[in-house]
Amino acid sequence: MKNKHGSKRALTRNQSLVFEALRKAKNPVGAYELLDQLREHGLRAPLQIYRTLDQLIELKIVHRLESLNAWTLCCDAEHDSTPVFAICNDCGIVTECFDENISSNIQKISKRSGFVADRSVIEIHGRCDQCETSQG
Amino acid sequence: MKNKHGSKRALTRNQSLVFEALRKAKNPVGAYELLDQLREHGLRAPLQIYRTLDQLIELKIVHRLESLNAWTLCCDAEHDSTPVFAICNDCGIVTECFDENISSNIQKISKRSGFVADRSVIEIHGRCDQCETSQG
DNA sequence: ATAGGTATTGTTATATTATAACGATTCTAT
């Protein structure tokens, strides 16, 4: 099994467990919520979760949402560019999107001051289409 | 005394204490670090700090950096638009900047999917000019 | 100016999120 980014290895047991838990979840999930869900599968300590999440991030198949202290699967798209997350305040759903312009704007902003960007956190809070239309 | 956004009230004692502590700091400061600094001035409990920070954010004179769990003064500029923070991994310095394009891109991205944006978190991590040039 | 209601503030306790330290296990190259 290869992951979508061409890494050779299959996921470890812990990685699969966490990955599947995230896949089943509709929304981003916190570390302790994952721990609760995975206790029955033998994960007992927070560090097991945190370490596994770090690994999945390293593999580029999971993202951390900084403003939620929660994690979510990466969308299917291969991307090296900065993802933009739209986070609904009402239903909590998070949509990952991309925008060439934003990426290049960030490059521009930072270059302007000699700053060399490394990683960007872009999280938009608001109301998703569905929540917006369904109940005013 | 008016603040820069035209609010009528002077800052309360707690607000002034926290504001000054942030002003003196070179970099963003965490809540418990503020608490430690302000204990001698009578602030004893975390909530006193957290509440005051919320108030200062409400007044638009302080920002929270989500990816640092820390707070910093708002730059002098009046702005309603989304600030972009450039955060140096080395020296920790944070620069607040603006970019019309980013703001409008975010509008576009979100509108594209019917999302109504509310507040945006944009935090770029990397290396500042000074750190970049000074030690390769 | 004062009583009665409303807001804010202080305090205690506790919840939530994350990491340090170290021993046990597994992996890898010989």
Added chain:
DNA sequence: ATAGAATCGTTATAATATAACAATACCTAT
């Protein structure tokens, strides 16, 4: 098979944040 390196499990604890309620300050109408 075995030594060294890397990973993993476990215990303990650190760091960050909030709930609940009592005490105080503050309006506002009289």
